Amino acid sequence: MKTIGFLSFGHWTPSPASAVRSAVDAHRQSIELAVAAEEIGADGAYFRVHHFARQLASPFPLLAAVGARTSRIEIGTGVIDMRYENPLYMAEDAGAADVISGGRLQLGISRGSPEQVIEGYKYFGYVPEEGTSDAGMARAHAEVFRKVIEGKGFAEPNPRPMFPNPPGLLRIEPHSPGLQERIWWGAGSRATAEWTAREGMNLMSSTLLTEDAGVPFHQLQAEQIQRFRDAWAEAGHEREPRVSVSRSIFPIVTDLDRRYFGGEQDSEDQVGILEGGRATFGKTYAGEPDQLVEDLARDEAITAADTLLLTVPNQLGVDYNAHVLDSVVRHVAPELGWR
Template structure:
């Protein structure tokens, strides 16, 4: 069995061809799609966070609203860029959203991806310490975030507080028990996947990974997952980890599907550079009639290794069409692969 959810970037554009012409459209339709996905039996509604872009950016109001409108579906991010975050303030926001949802948050965090602006985190008031990189800063802030999520007191109470305090040092409130075990790290390399395992975070692996062997994307990603699980076992954590992978998968079942995605062009991995001297591999998409799609997906080693699959959705095509995309995979593809 495999959990299946969707991942939305929340794109919006004032273009007449877009179903989301404003940030408000993108946010409200994201909530509606979470509700629709839950009704279809999907397991998760996940959202990407990109700053300075016409996309979703501030996840916690969205997660809280979706949590209030749904009952069972997991609500998550993939991913929040920790270079931009105050880890203590983030812990308060995350705790509140998790409590509103009844403990359904699955927060994916990471160092982030190439940005819309140069060193955007500096506009938010953050900069790497001397001798450290922005990636170091993201990992440092992550470790602070993980520590305060444990709910241990660390702040010295005032001798003259406005309100009575419980005994001892104070923790951040609201605290949501169990959230610490529902934090995921978006890893683009084997090394950061192993680091995440040591810290007891679940693993998110997207459609992009640093090229570490020249092998096909799904094989490199499967090797990353196996390295992560080995490191997890060696760390001796008490609970089992979770692993998600993201894919663009479209079943061609009607004329609209074929008009949007039935290009007939071969889909294959792409190798290139996302940063100077950092070669990456971008995973292929999967688009075909359901029977052909099933055969192709059965050969994807990383999907086989993961317990959670996130379907990237074209959110600008509207809630109804995206619900159709999700339903097609849940009903026509997943059962044949023993995912459901």
């Protein structure tokens, strides 16, 4: 059994060719797609976070709305850029969204992806300390966030408060028990995956890795996952971790599918330059369901992961993306033993 969800970037553009032409469209359709995904039988609704872009950026209002409209599926991010975050304010927002959803929040966090603007986190009021990097600042913010969501008191109460306080030091409210174990780190390399394991976070691996080892993407990612699991075992954590991978998968079952994605049937991995370093990008899977089953069965990283996030072309609209999810859940997943 695999947990299968979707991952949306939440793009919008005023182009007549797009079904998502405004921020209103992007947010409302994100909620509607999550509702449709639950009805189809998918397991999760995940959203990317990009600042200064015509994409989803402020996740917690959206996650709370999805949590209120659904009852079963996981709701999550993939990923929140911790360079931009106030850890304590984020802890309040995350606690509220988790309480509203009944404990279904799966929060993907990380250093983030290449930005739309130069050092955009500075506009949010955050600057790395002297001698540190922006990646180090992201990890420091994450450390504070994870500490305060444990639920332990740390703030000295006012002796003359407006409202009565419980005894002892005060904690961030609302506190949501169990959220600490539902934090994922978006790791772009094998070394970062090992660090993630030592820190006791779940592993979220995307459709790209910021390194090139001269092997197919899925094999490099499978090695990343194995290194994560080995480091987890060495760290002696008591619980079992979760691992997710993202893929673009499009079963071709209608003429419209063929028109949109027929040209992707010969897709291959790519190696390029990302932020000055070599990176490996995974291919798109598109084809008739029987062919997809054969191709996906050979994907070693999908086999190794317990969670699969399907990247959706959100600008094609809710109905079409619900159709894509339904096609994977109904035509592909059972044949691979995922259902």
